[in-house]
Amino acid sequence: xxxxxxxxxxxxxxxxxxxxxxxxxxxxxxxxxxxxxxxxxxxxxxxxxxxxxxxxxxxxxxxxxxxxxxxxxxxxxxxxxxxxxxxxxxxxxxxxxxxxxxxxxxxxxxxxxxxxxxxxxxxxxxxxxxxxxxxxxxxxxxxxxxxxxxxxxxxxxxxxxxxxxxxxxxxxxxxxxxxxxxxxxxxxxxxxxxxxxxxxxxxxxxxxxxxxxxxxxxxxxxxxxxxxxxxxxxxxxxxxxxxxxxxxxxxxxxxxxxxxxxxxxxxxxxxxxxxxxxxxxxxxxxxxxxxxx
Numbered sequence: 001x002x003x004x005x006x007x008x009x010x011x012x013x014x015x016x017x018x019x020x021x022x023x024x025x026x027x028x029x030x031x032x033x034x035x036x037x038x039x040x041x042x043x044x045x046x047x048x049x050x051x052x053x054x055x056x057x058x059x060x061x062x063x064x065x066x067x068x069x070x071x072x073x074x075x076x077x078x079x080x081x082x083x084x085x086x087x088x089x090x091x092x093x094x095x096x097x098x099x100x101x102x103x104x105x106x107x108x109x110x111x112x113x114x115x116x117x118x119x120x121x122x123x124x125x126x127x128x129x130x131x132x133x134x135x136x137x138x139x140x141x142x143x144x145x146x147x148x149x150x151x152x153x154x155x156x157x158x159x160x161x162x163x164x165x166x167x168x169x170x171x172x173x174x175x176x177x178x179x180x181x182x183x184x185x186x187x188x189x190x191x192x193x194x195x196x197x198x199x200x201x202x203x204x205x206x207x208x209x210x211x212x213x214x215x216x217x218x219x220x221x222x223x224x225x226x227x228x229x230x231x232x233x234x235x236x237x238x239x240x241x242x243x244x245x246x247x248x249x250x251x252x253x254x255x256x257x258x259x260x261x262x263x264x265x266x267x268x269x270x271x272x273x274x275x276x277x278x279x280x281x282x283x284x285x286x287x288x289x290x291x292x293x
Contacts, residue, residue: 094120147274
């Protein structure tokens with residue numbers, strides 16, 4: 001039986017439409033327009049593309065965007081000084097510092113400098129700390145892991161008591177995704193490149209989130225029949241049949257795993273669109289927090 005395909009593009013469009021409707025309702029009620037500030041340090045082409053796509057998505061949702069660029073030679077003080085200015089700007093309800101930062105800059109210090117109420121990426125140490133603690137709630141949850149959970153909900157996954165496996169332990173995806181699953185009462189295993197017998201661990205999963213950054217690493221015999229499989233990986237591999245000479249694949253061998261899984265996200269068109277959708281939702285939340293400040 002071929003798996004249900006979890007259409008991240010369609011689900012993200014639904015989230016974005018709701019954000020646009022809520023933003024329009026704010027305007028009709030005379031409330032301030034939500035605003036997102038992006039900070040791009042250096043000239044990394046991929047980062048430039050990501051920032052442009054976020055700014056375009058803001059415009060479509062009725063959210064103001066404020067783009068700030070600094071050279072790769074910018075000092076720690078210059079980057080944190082800009083963040084401090086944005087913290088104080090009442091037009092800005094969310095601050096996104098595009099990662100990775102150039103070598104020589106302390107990423108942790110920069111993220112910690114962002115106001116907790118404007119941390120729409122969810123990477124502030126206090127927000128992550130709250131996510132890690134029972135009975136505490138962060139103001140914001142990191143966008144990609146939050147998107148993974150929405151995809152699972154939309155696909156009909158049941159969390160309580162389910163065996164959930166997260167393959168990968170990055171600060172951006174793996175660890176926060178694991179914490180979100182714990183909050184949903186899943187029984188959790190986090191595994192990684194140094195775990196013994198990865199296929200056996202993954203086969204225990206009712207819910208499997210693959211976020212390890214290795215092309216098509218997860219094979220069909222790693223997957224429990226009927227499992228929900230969320231593929232966070234975005235890897236470019238050579239493909240002589242394509243005009244570009246390459247194609248994008250995930251961390252899951254999609255063509256074979258879809259014949260075993262109960263539901264699966266494609267790459268592209270799965271998790272990727274959800275990241276920006278959740279960023280827009282978080283920016284709207286930042287404006288709502290400011291209303292009540």
